[in-house]
Amino acid sequence: MTDIWTPLATDTLQLPHRLAMAPMTRSRAKPDGTPGDLAALYYTQRAGMGLLITEGTQPSDDGQGYLATPGIYTDAHVAGWRKVTDAVHDAGGRLFLQLMHVGRRAHPDNTPHHRQPVAPSAIAPGDDMFTMTGMQPVPEPRALTPAEVEQTVADFAHAARRAIEAGADGVEIHGANGYLVHQFLAPNANHRTDQYGGSMENRARFAIEVVRAVADAIGPERTAIRLSPGVPTGGIAEGTDNDDLYRYLATAFGTMGLAYLHLLFVRGEDPLLGDLRGLFRGTLVLNRPGRQREQIGADVAAGLADIEALGMMALANPDLTARLKTGAPLNAARPALFYAGGGAEGYTDYPTLDAA
Numbered sequence: 445m446t447d448i449w450t451p452l453a454t455d456t457l458q459l460p461h462r463l464a465m466a467p468m469t470r471s472r473a474k475p476d477g478t479p480g481d482l483a484a485l486y487y488t489q490r491a492g493m494g495l496l497i498t499e500g501t502q503p504s505d506d507g508q509g510y511l512a513t514p515g516i517y518t519d520a521h522v523a524g525w526r527k528v529t530d531a532v533h534d535a536g537g538r539l540f541l542q543l544m545h546v547g548r549r550a551h552p553d554n555t556p557h558h559r560q561p562v563a564p565s566a567i568a569p570g571d572d573m574f575t576m577t578g579m580q581p582v583p584e585p586r587a588l589t590p591a592e593v594e595q596t597v598a599d600f601a602h603a604a605r606r607a608i609e610a611g612a613d614g615v616e617i618h619g620a621n622g623y624l625v626h627q628f629l630a631p632n633a634n635h636r637t638d639q640y641g642g643s644m645e646n647r648a649r650f651a652i653e654v655v656r657a658v659a660d661a662i663g664p665e666r667t668a669i670r671l672s673p674g675v676p677t678g679g680i681a682e683g684t685d686n687d688d689l690y691r692y693l694a695t696a697f698g699t700m701g702l703a704y705l706h707l708l709f710v711r712g713e714d715p716l717l718g719d720l721r722g723l724f725r726g727t728l729v730l731n732r733p734g735r736q737r738e739q740i741g742a743d744v745a746a747g748l749a750d751i752e753a754l755g756m757m758a759l760a761n762p763d764l765t766a767r768l769k770t771g772a773p774l775n776a777a778r779p780a781l782f783y784a785g786g787g788a789e790g791y792t793d794y795p796t797l798d799a800a
């Protein structure tokens with residue numbers, strides 16, 4: 445029987461076990477978007493997770509929304525990420541870089557060009573965001589023109605090429621959690637009347653074009669996407685009425701030979717999960733928020749997923765796999781320091797078992 449410690453060997457991924465680190469924004473990049481000096485240490489400490497998925501990383505100036513997130517489109521970004529990937533590979537790990545274009549979830553105070561955010565439609569997400577001057581309402585974005593949609597797809601492909609140049613093993617397109625790709629999928633964020641809005645096929649078009657462009661640029665075996673059906677963050681209102689769109693996407697992605705499909709799934713035992721697995725057919729990475737340690741491995745054992753991604757547990761436990769294997773206690777995460785600008789505290793100072 446396959447369990448969480450069974451190695452994985454597919455055409456696209458070879459992993460020592462079935463645990464991955466979920467992508468987590470840490471807001472410690474330098475002002476120009478280069479990963480901070482401690483990023484290589486942070487990821488290397490966690491290289492024991494079979495697959496590291498990095499923090500969301502913007503593919504362009506427009507793609508940034510939060511303070512101090514890294515980018516992957518300039519020479520400086522590539523040089524900075526190269527230090528991270530070399531260190532992770534030396535430690536025996538693998539790293540997929542998450543490409544995150546935030547779309548409307550941006551504040552001009554946080555971006556390099558300070559321009560109005562862009563989105564499928566001019567609809568504000570209705571929430572607040574942290575900036576240098578404190579919490580501020582997220583402003584209304586402007587709708588991307590058709591030419592700009594095309595340019596944004598090209599920006600993803602360019603960033604993917606640069607990620608490979610920086611030594612990443614692949615990229616994961618962030619299609620979850622209310623960011624740009626998700627904004628196109630959700631009817632309440634996408635009121636477009638062109639070929640990117642309206643019908644299910646039209647709302648799915650941007651996601652499929654981005655995945656195809658990235659796969660053409662770096663190879664489908666190095667391309668992955670994360671989706672989060674029904675997750676309401678960033679003003680998304682998406683009920684089960686959007687399930688057919690996710691089935692449509694899983695079917696489309698299933699024909700492309702991708703490295704994996706990553707689902708952030710919050711709907712418990714809902715049959716949509718099994719449907720998406722069956723339709724996609726390739727490697728499925730599953731993240732169920734708030735998973736307790738005694739539940740880890742259950743989805744792999746049940747055949748619902750090939751890999752389980754863990755976020756906060758991996759953030760707080762650099763030697764998580766050793767702790768899970770031996771039943772050792774876990775460090776608690778310190779949320780107040782998740783994004784705290786800059787330092788090692790709450791970032792690279794979580795103790796290993798040996799240190800403790």
Ligand SMILES: Cc1cc2nc3c(=O)[nH]c(=O)nc-3n(C[C@H](O)[C@H](O)[C@H](O)COP(=O)(O)O)c2cc1C
Pocket residue numbers: 466467468469470498499500542544618620621670708731732733734735753754755756757782783
């Ligand atoms: C500090 C923090 C930052 C996060 N940043 C991202 C991100 O950049 N991209 C993303 O797809 N998800 C992000 N997430 C969501 C996680 O990947 C994961 O889905 C969530 O933490 C639930 O899983 P967990 O209970 O195992 O932590 C973030 C979560 C946390 C706690």
